[in-house]
Amino acid sequence: MAEYGPFEMIAFTGSRVLEDNKIVFVGTGLPIIGAMHAQLTHAPSLNMIFEAGSLAAILEQGMPLSVGDTRAFRKAVFAKGLCSVFELTQRGYADYAFIGGAQVDMYGNIGSTIEGGDYLHPTVRFPGSGGAGAMAANCEQTIAIMALEKRRFVNKVDFITSIGFGDGSPDYRRKAGVMGSGPYRVITNQALFGYDENSRRMVLLEVLPGKTAKDIQELVSFELLISPDLKDMVEPSENDLKLLREKCDPDGYFLKRKVK
């Protein structure tokens, strides 16, 4: 098996999760790389929304370094502004939100506004919602990329920026006035998670080959549900890695980062 880095595994898994003939609303970095890889392999008719306002761009100038990068508008079929693409999303035309975050809880609520302290006097202030809150509300399904650490998989998110299943009650999202069906997958380099249909709690679906459910539980603050059909994560092939390294992120902006 080919040698791969943690971010390569995340991008590859992201690609694997995306189905063909869908529209994915991508955040900067690994979500773009995952979607590019999917287009080059199993999902040629997958199209991306970039939130500054483009649909179905052809990324022939390389990976956009920002969701507002001029490259993200190259040969798009539709180029407008934020209102247009978020309204398409609100209307129901974006299948996946593909976002990151700093904290997630067992119901898939995600924090990316503060960590520690309180809202008015945070220990750490992050940039804010950006598009994430609106994407998690109104794309049909939310896919999140997170680092697998206890301080990120928390019992309670310090500030819920992006809505998940809230407190887990069946009508949480309806009472919030949002349209999407909500959390779908959480991707880390050592595990892939989904959600239980009845309890809406996070479920461990796949582990890195060699890891056990117990290993993963040790890195998560809340109690995980374990899929009765727990699988090994598929590893990227030589060709997948070649595509990721040469076509998707040749400068290594995201794939060559070191894990802290």
Add this chain to the structure above:
Amino acid sequence: MAAKSLIRNVTSLSSELIQKKEQAKFEYWGATPAEARRAAVAKKKGLHDKRTTLKEAVARYAKDGMNLGLGGFVNTRTPVAIVHEIIRHGARNLTLSMQSNSICCELLAAAMIINPDHVSIKRVELAWWGYEVIGIAPLLRHLVQNGIIELDDYTNYGMSARFKAGSMGIPFIPTRDHGGSDMELVNRGRMIECPFTGENIYLVPACHPDLGIVHVQAADMHGNARIFGALCTCPEIAQAAVHTIMTCDQIIPNASIRQHPNLTEIPYAVVDAVVEQPLGAYPGASYGYNWFDMPEFLAFRGMCDEFRKTGNKDKLKAWFDKYIFGCETFDDFLATRPYKTIKELRQRDGVQPIILE
């Protein structure tokens, strides 16, 4: 009818904070819808030559205490030339409104750190303040973690919809986001029960900046503007603002505008001043003209981060003394950047097709 989601069952926010926010009397942070309407009605609506210099435009429209609406998005079509001039001129007690921005708000924040009697930010209504691939915004962290400025958090759609409501002349707009997140508890929006569906829906207030600032690719002398690539939220900001200053990479003839009126994204009536400023978004990108200058962003952010970590503002001050206060115009600043750099940035984005005729 007022309504609530179930966010209180799951929030980590303190009940004191929630109560304080709930009881706060609502106020628009810029012009009210009625004030914005009166200002629009009072404007001369002829096709006048609105070309001027940034110095004149900023001296006329920048005021202490104003709500300044920032156009662009992160590092695209950032109205940097206008921000430089506002810093030279001075503006205190500002409210900033924006969806996502990087260097414009960091420049204003740095100016405040250097001399708060000359430029200062009181509060910001926003979705996001950072540099994406380049990193977090050091001065946002400094100002918020030390309790120096107040923030009001929305999503990118929320802020865009707020400008849109302003541009439509309506006092609020319903959105399908914020509800069920902690933004519902802290921002100035409200959950109601929809009178038609009976379901909950979140309302956000219109945003009318006192001064909107945008950089576009091309405009005629009257302010009819074409934008290529991302529109961001510039058309909405320009139309919502009480006054709008526009820079453009290039002035084009009115005859061109009339040839393809469908390409006009901002109509002249909502624009008060037009300034031809090539590279007016620099170091930000302008689709069809130039890519963003990564090393310039890295260098500026690096200085800000050094201040955050050490508290020493000497380097920042020296940079501002040389590149902003030491320059008469934005062209003087651009003249300090190597031609080779500018040429490369133009080549990297020059292939994007735009229509000027």
